[in-house]
Every structure is written in C-alpha cells, then in structure tokens.
Amino acid sequence: MKKQKYTISFYSFTSCEGCMMNVLLWLAQNYKFFRENFVINHMKLLMADSPTKYGEDIAVVEGAVSSKKQLSEIKEIRKNAKILVAIGSCAITGAPSNNRNFLDDEEIRYYVKKFKQLEKVVSIKEVVNVDYELMGCPISVESFNTLIKQIIEKGI
Ligand code: SF4
Numbered sequence: 001m002k003k004q005k006y007t008i009s010f011y012s013f014t015s016c017e018g019c020m021m022n023v024l025l026w027l028a029q030n031y032k033f034f035r036e037n038f039v040i041n042h043m044k045l046l047m048a049d050s051p052t053k054y055g056e057d058i059a060v061v062e063g064a065v066s067s068k069k070q071l072s073e074i075k076e077i078r079k080n081a082k083i084l085v086a087i088g089s090c091a092i093t094g095a096p097s098n099n100r101n102f103l104d105d106e107e108i109r110y111y112v113k114k115f116k117q118l119e120k121v122v123s124i125k126e127v128v129n130v131d132y133e134l135m136g137c138p139i140s141v142e143s144f145n146t147l148i149k150q151i152i153e154k155g156i
Contacts, residue, residue: 006057006156009042011077013063013070014097014121018138019088020045020062026141026148037152054080057156064090066121082156086123086130087144089137094123096137102112139155 024045027034035067040046041056059081065071080082090097098109098121112119124130134147 003036004150005037005039005129007041007055008038008058008060009054009056009077009081010045011038011046011059011061011073013061013074013091013124014066015088015090016065016097017045017062019090019136022138022141023062023087023144026144029141030145056081058083058085060085060087061124062086062088062091064094064121064123065118065127066097067115067117069116071118071127074124074128083131083151084124084128085132085134085147085151086125086147087134087136087139089135090129091124092133092135094121094126097121098123104111 010020010023016087032119040050042050044050054076059077061074061077061084065074086092089095094101100112101120111117125133132147132151136143
C-alpha cells in the first residue's frame, strides 16, 4: 500500500527568517524522510514564485504580524490548515520583531500610517489559535525535527 503523504507549507511573516533558515537546514539533513512523508504546498524560500493555495495538513509559520494584510493572511491560513505550528520567538511572543512597539517616535508613526501597518506588532499566537509552538531565536534544527516527528506519530 502506498504511504500517505501530508501537505505542508512554510510561511514567513515579519521576521529575520532565521528560523526558516534552520527549517531549510532540517530539510537538507532529512531529505529522504521529508520526501517519504510530505509534499510542499507553499514555501517561498525554496520557490520564489511558490503559489499560495491555503488548506495544507501542516502550516509552519514564523514571524510576527505587523500589517493588516498579514493579519488577514494568517487568519486565512488558520482557517484552512489542519495543524498550525508557530516557530520561533517572533511567532510566539512577537519579540524581537516587535521592537517598534516600545518606541514613541514621530518617524515610526509616520511610516506605520504610510504603509498601513498595525499600530502594534503582535505575535501569531495573539491573533490565531496555535496547535504547536516551538520556542527559540532561532529554533534549533533538532527540536524542529523532534516536533515534526511527534506530530506525524500522533496523527493528523
Ligand atoms: S525568532 Fe529570532 S531567528 Fe526566528 S525569525 Fe524571529 S528574530 Fe529571526
């Protein structure tokens, strides 16, 4: 019988993308396991023109939410994904990508308005329900590997 494969997506919000770099490293180190278990639905870091088709089994999300556009996107991802995994401190606490929240600066307020940013940068956890979270800045390759395997073992 053919083994079931899960669809997986990797989304980056406001961040340095350091956590996703370690996901890429994990992918390279576990390529055989990955190919046996997953099909990529969306990953801009690997494919710049990666289409966005929400509705994957696992959505892995890094970064904080800083604009109205991002807020509606994360809600759409949450609505359609079976499992949402928040990776890294930005996604879980907002920091360090939320630094501007602590500055009372005229210039920052100007750009917040000009680029339709949210008044405050918020974490993924603050705006949608998260099924799993993995702390770190960045996350470690080993802990991501353990978590992904736990999710598969538990079943989706
Ligand atoms: S948690 Fe740290 S390493 Fe990960 S995206 Fe945020 S700033 Fe970058």
